[in-house]
Amino acid sequence: METLFETKDLTIAFGGHIAVDHVTISVSANQFKSIIGPNGAGKTTFFNLLSGQLSPTEGEIFFRGENITKLSSTERTRKGIGRSFQITNVFPNLTVLENVRLAVQSQAGIRYQILSHFKKYKDLEAKALEWLEMVMLEDKQETLAINLAHGEKRKLEIAMLLALNTEVLLLDEPTAGMSLEEVPAILDVIRRIKEKGDRTILLIEHKMDMILDLSDSIMVLFNGRLLADGTPEEIMQNETVQSAYLGGIHS
Numbered sequence: 001m002e003t004l005f006e007t008k009d010l011t012i013a014f015g016g017h018i019a020v021d022h023v024t025i026s027v028s029a030n031q032f033k034s035i036i037g038p039n040g041a042g043k044t045t046f047f048n049l050l051s052g053q054l055s056p057t058e059g060e061i062f063f064r065g066e067n068i069t070k071l072s073s074t075e076r077t078r079k080g081i082g083r084s085f086q087i088t089n090v091f092p093n094l095t096v097l098e099n100v101r102l103a104v105q106s107q108a109g110i111r112y113q114i115l116s117h118f119k120k121y122k123d124l125e126a127k128a129l130e131w132l133e134m135v136m137l138e139d140k141q142e143t144l145a146i147n148l149a150h151g152e153k154r155k156l157e158i159a160m161l162l163a164l165n166t167e168v169l170l171l172d173e174p175t176a177g178m179s180l181e182e183v184p185a186i187l188d189v190i191r192r193i194k195e196k197g198d199r200t201i202l203l204i205e206h207k208m209d210m211i212l213d214l215s216d217s218i219m220v221l222f223n224g225r226l227l228a229d230g231t232p233e234e235i236m237q238n239e240t241v242q243s244a245y246l247g248g249i250h251s
């Protein structure tokens, strides 16, 4: 399988604290990889390093063999690494459809520079609607973003990320803050994206049971270090993971 991106000894220290400690991984195209680990393990920091929000103290990141360690987050998005929008990137007083249309429009701008050559307004809207259907939010297209339930906001964020058309999707705890009733719907959305088969997905999750059947591979971070990296079965059977993670800290 083709390696899409790799990290080599990726490390970042905040003052004396090493939040990500010499993490070396490799991710194949169209793989679904989950990142698990207890609070403070370094998962979000690792994402921030991949997306370019943070610069490493040491180590390198390669995308399609190219060293992208020094590229900005915008340059990385242009290359094909997209990170889920935070709720703050959603315009609260625009409708759901308008928010996604803006994301489609920004993608058109990034990829083609001259928007008028790409799509007319109606085409942009049709594309936006496709993404809303993908996340099963089309019935809320006329709703103002501010009026969405929390779970629906997360779906909107995912639709906006999909609209950027990046090959890699970085999803940081998409189920965070959701009620138990909302979780299956978001997992369904993620499953649909995976089944389409044209994206490489990295997903941070706290609770391992949620992502076991979705993941092709799982990496476990603990105190910034890569404790294990393997198939769900390998991770479940890994004794170090069992004692360090599943033992007491889980749940």
Ligand SMILES: Nc1ncnc2c1ncn2[C@@H]1O[C@H](COP(=O)(O)OP(=O)(O)OP(=O)(O)O)[C@@H](O)[C@H]1O
Residues within 6 Å of the ligand: 014, 019, 037, 038, 039, 040, 041, 042, 043, 044, 045, 046, 206
């Ligand atoms: N900008 C920062 N400055 C200083 N310390 C930071 C910074 N960002 C993260 N840290 C520290 O780095 C460590 C890893 O944090 P990080 O948020 O990456 O963990 P996490 O695994 O995502 O945790 P959670 O599951 O709670 O989100 C923590 O000890 C955190 O306090």
